[in-house]
Amino acid sequence: MKLSKNAAISESGLLFNPVTGESYTVNPIGVEILNLLKDEKDLDQISKAILEKYSTDRVSFEKDYQDFIGMLQHYKLLERNETTKA
Amino acid sequence: MSKLRYERPVIKKLETGMPNKFGSRTEYEPVTQIDGVSVKSLISEYGSPLFVLSEKTIRSSIRKAKKAFETRYPRVQFAWSYKTNYLNAVCSIFHQEGSWAEVVSGFEYDKAIKLGVDGRKIIFNGPDKSEEDLTKAINNDSLIHIDHLDELYTITELAETLKKRPRVAIRVNMDTGVYPMWDRFGFNYENGQAWDALNKIMHSGKMELVGLHCHIGTFMLSASAYGIAASKLAELAIAVEQKFNHEIKYIDLGGGFPSRNTLKGSFLPGSDTNPSFDDFAEAITTALVNSNFRKERLPLLILETGRAMIDDAGFLLGTVVSNKRSSTGRRNTILDIGVNILFTAFWYDHRITPAQTFTHYTEDTCLYGPLCMNIDVIRESTTLPLLNKGEHVVIHNVGAYNMTQWMQFITLRPNVILIDLDEKPHLIRSREALENIISMERTPEHLSNIG
Numbered sequence: 001m002k003l004s005k006n007a008a009i010s011e012s013g014l015l016f017n018p019v020t021g022e023s024y025t026v027n028p029i030g031v032e033i034l035n036l037l038k039d040e041k042d043l044d045q046i047s048k049a050i051l052e053k054y055s056t057d058r059v060s061f062e063k064d065y066q067d068f069i070g071m072l073q074h075y076k077l078l079e080r081n082e083t084t085k086a
Numbered sequence: 087m088s089k090l091r092y093e094r095p096v097i098k099k100l101e102t103g104m105p106n107k108f109g110s111r112t113e114y115e116p117v118t119q120i121d122g123v124s125v126k127s128l129i130s131e132y133g134s135p136l137f138v139l140s141e142k143t144i145r146s147s148i149r150k151a152k153k154a155f156e157t158r159y160p161r162v163q164f165a166w167s168y169k170t171n172y173l174n175a176v177c178s179i180f181h182q183e184g185s186w187a188e189v190v191s192g193f194e195y196d197k198a199i200k201l202g203v204d205g206r207k208i209i210f211n212g213p214d215k216s217e218e219d220l221t222k223a224i225n226n227d228s229l230i231h232i233d234h235l236d237e238l239y240t241i242t243e244l245a246e247t248l249k250k251r252p253r254v255a256i257r258v259n260m261d262t263g264v265y266p267m268w269d270r271f272g273f274n275y276e277n278g279q280a281w282d283a284l285n286k287i288m289h290s291g292k293m294e295l296v297g298l299h300c301h302i303g304t305f306m307l308s309a310s311a312y313g314i315a316a317s318k319l320a321e322l323a324i325a326v327e328q329k330f331n332h333e334i335k336y337i338d339l340g341g342g343f344p345s346r347n348t349l350k351g352s353f354l355p356g357s358d359t360n361p362s363f364d365d366f367a368e369a370i371t372t373a374l375v376n377s378n379f380r381k382e383r384l385p386l387l388i389l390e391t392g393r394a395m396i397d398d399a400g401f402l403l404g405t406v407v408s409n410k411r412s413s414t415g416r417r418n419t420i421l422d423i424g425v426n427i428l429f430t431a432f433w434y435d436h437r438i439t440p441a442q443t444f445t446h447y448t449e450d451t452c453l454y455g456p457l458c459m460n461i462d463v464i465r466e467s468t469t470l471p472l473l474n475k476g477e478h479v480v481i482h483n484v485g486a487y488n489m490t491q492w493m494q495f496i497t498l499r500p501n502v503i504l505i506d507l508d509e510k511p512h513l514i515r516s517r518e519a520l521e522n523i524i525s526m527e528r529t530p531e532h533l534s535n536i537g
Contacts, residue, residue, distance in 0.1 A: 015097070023100040027447040030095035056092035060475070067411060068095040074415045075099065
């Protein structure tokens, strides 16, 4: 799973895709996940990082994570050859 | 070190300047308590979903309405519209505030009597009053508002049989310049039906014609229509006085005032645009004082407004069952509140507020109920903060009609709580149990064994 290399994310959560010219807002936890994805972390590593910092459980987070990944795919923000690995 | 509050990761496409059906964000603060009682504690004690009524808001609404009319007109009487919410606790508040009872069926009539309402202070409306209902009403000297000629003739016969002189009014329908014009109840003003009915009553000599009644519509957004209605009833009353030298004691303008809810399809929120009690009072009382009534013979003005008195005092608390995505990527959130208990979801875009803190991030959301039925939609499109499974929401302005028009369908009806003036919650209607439902059923012997 890898974020499109063209996507630019600001610290405040503004994401810009220069390929399509579209912009998005992302909440802080979403920005953290996007940065972890940029660093090519896998689900286990991302899950561990989030559960250490936030008060949630693994099942709830992973459900929300898959939903988030689904939206990244919907907006075509993941690398095309990697999108099937979710 | 304590962990941070978790919020779902969310990404939202920016579509600056593009109109969409979800509109902009409307909720900025959570509603964590109602009249000083925490939403969380109410749900933990009484379950979810849960109807909550605020006694403080009910009393404040009726007092506001009374003040609006009594400062403009010398003789005003409110009657509580039972069909709007006939829970005993609710009716009792209105009766304590001086309201009479306005009922539209034998069931509601009996409920008012059982609650201790003086029969002379019950207004009996509606198109279906049985002979048994009418007999009770005549014997109790209640005010019977006649809907059609068949009822008029039945009352004439009963008056003879019972050797009583029933106190009656007629319901009048009329063109007040609003669409749709309600003409299914009562006698029409413009085509002479109403005048014909009044003549029949006066010539029969069997009944005491005490009033004239109308109810021109529901959730009326035009106060001026009430001014027209009041003028037309005043003309009829004066015509009766001139022809029969008979004084009409009261004019009943019915109800139909809107609450602060927003009707579906409205561009602006109802809380900002719907007319106030003062607007209606000004239109009605101006028409009456400008009519040809002599000052010493101004009729009593009766108002039967229901929705505007109770809607804003009602809250429905619920819980998020699940978050899903539609095939197009739209956020779908399922609540444990269905249209079987929130009938008004068909009419209004109800205001819905999370009951816990949230950030400024939002999602365009469709809120579904828990019923396995496609029609079970609470809000088709709203922009809400991120809600997690198990979190709570507060639906506002649900006090009118939901606790009477609700139905036991798929799920059981929930508890209803009243928070009193000392911020103490009282259970005023218990949630249904399976036993309540099946106790009314009878299974034929040959079906008792299912093998």
